[in-house]
Amino acid sequence: MNSLVLLALLVAQTSTEPDRITIPFKDPNRPGTVEVRLFQGDVTVTPYSGREVVVTAKSRRRRISSTTDTQGLRRLTGGRFAVTEENNVVSVRGGSLERVEVDVQVPAATNLKIQSELGGKLNVTGIEGDIEVTNLNGAVTLTDVSGSVVTHSTNGKVFVTMKNVTPQKPMAFTSVNGNVDVTLPADTKANLKLRTTNGDIYTDFDVQIATPQIRRLDSAPRGPHPLIDFERAITGTINGGGPDFELRTVNGNLVIRRAK
């Protein structure tokens, strides 16, 4: 009986109410930039109709408070993350090494720079702008985004669907141990640089394969058995060519889909 009560108390302490901060851009009339940098944790970015940035963070660490009487007092220590604004850049930083969940609501036209040092799930939906997402362990999922994307997950998969692509901007989607799966609008003009060592490359785009520009380790004269195997590297254009889109992984497949 005693132990049951103790367990209930622990649960109550763990599920603390989230920290929520709303911060405006200095100039809301031009697209601002939101930077989120965590040590580890999940980040979800979604658009909303407002013009400010709403940051909601949940930590799994329980607060040290239970025995103190805090009735009627305001908590001054914002907790586990710091939010600042400077020159239209809102920056959210995880304050400690603990794992946090951060939800960010932003105006639809916002540039993003999201990084999780150790890892977590990084999700962005429906944002238009220059989107930069870097992860170590965990997936990067960008759904129905527009503009341009530069993303990398070392050990997770990279999954991107793009609604519109800003012309003349290079993009990059890379991983080491994950699949890279990118859906582009059917009329996207680009030079594709596709490279995987141990995986395969799939596409339903009509890729005009160029003469291989990437010189490979096996191109030089060598002994009877090439030590480093053929990399599956392809450069080619879609819809007549455009800026470079780099898709690269080592131990994964590359998939480039045409949006239907």
Add this chain to the structure above:
Amino acid sequence: MHEEDFRNELPDDLRSLWEKLDSIPGETADSAAMKIRFNAMLDAYHETVDRSRRAWWPLRPAVQFVIAVLILAAGVTIGRYFAPSRPQQQSADLIQLRREVGDLREIVALSLMQQQSATDRLRGVSWSNQIDEPDGKVLSALLDTLMHDPNVNVRLASIDALRRFGERQVVRRGALQALTRQQSPLVQIALIDFMVELQEKDCVGTLEKLAQDDHVDETVRKRAALGVQDFQQRQQ
């Protein structure tokens, strides 16, 4: 209408002319005499033509050919001589223009590589690919990007851009230095491949160290080991 009727229709003066014409005795074709006269005329013509041509035009085709070639050569030479010397001027202008475009591209590339946004820096790196003869500024900007850019994909792109200058010592040294400091597995792998491609023997020690370092990503260690093997095999 008969001729008779037609004649009656004519005015008087024309009718009398018609009648006079009628009274002219018709020329009778004396074919033999005509043929003789014609042949005589033809002979005379041939004779004059032959004489005048033989005076300056050789009959042997080989000589004719040589003359034709000489005339052609003379024509070309004269043409060249009198043509305005524009082509050279034009190419000088073109070189000047190309140099200016190159300078402009350099400025654009360098300034883009300093931007906050990774997309812009990526653009800067790909601009540098369009500079034919980049000077030290561009190379050191690319090497700086390789060493210090916060974004993995931008660093990766800088390696591809530096590939063109693999024979330059500063690039080899920079890439090797980057390999010792680089943390991202993807960039490490690209640098290992670059080193092996360049046959940069100085890197063998670094590759061996990487291959044995427990803190380094498994894929990178394997790649480094393959690189070391590759160097050893080539030395045999």
